Amino acid sequence: MSEIAFRKAFKKWYELSEKCLTCELWEDFMQKRIDYPCDTCGIQRKLLYYQKKWIDLIEVIGKDKAIEIIEQVKEEIEKKETK
Numbered sequence: 001m002s003e004i005a006f007r008k009a010f011k012k013w014y015e016l017s018e019k020c021l022t023c024e025l026w027e028d029f030m031q032k033r034i035d036y037p038c039d040t041c042g043i044q045r046k047l048l049y050y051q052k053k054w055i056d057l058i059e060v061i062g063k064d065k066a067i068e069i070i071e072q073v074k075e076e077i078e079k080k081e082t083k
Contacts (some may be wrong), residue, residue, distance in 0.1 A: 002061050006058070009053040014077060
């Protein structure tokens with residue numbers, strides 16, 4: 001059960017992370033056109049929530065299993081993106 005929760009939390013965090021990296025406000029910040037925009041972003045709060053959740057679950061399922069699941073999730077997302 002913990003492995004399923006870890007998979008879901010990591011996947012959601014990964015997807016939100018990709019959203020952040022392609023955000024126009026983030027790009028403007030990286031180009032030093034605006035101040036740090038993430039403090040007021042709703043995605044940022046969700047991102048931190050899911051990050052804490054999957055990091056906490058590493059202790060439950062173990063590092064080796066976590067790495068295995070992370071690789072699987074990344075492969076699944078990359079396959080979905082190339083379709």
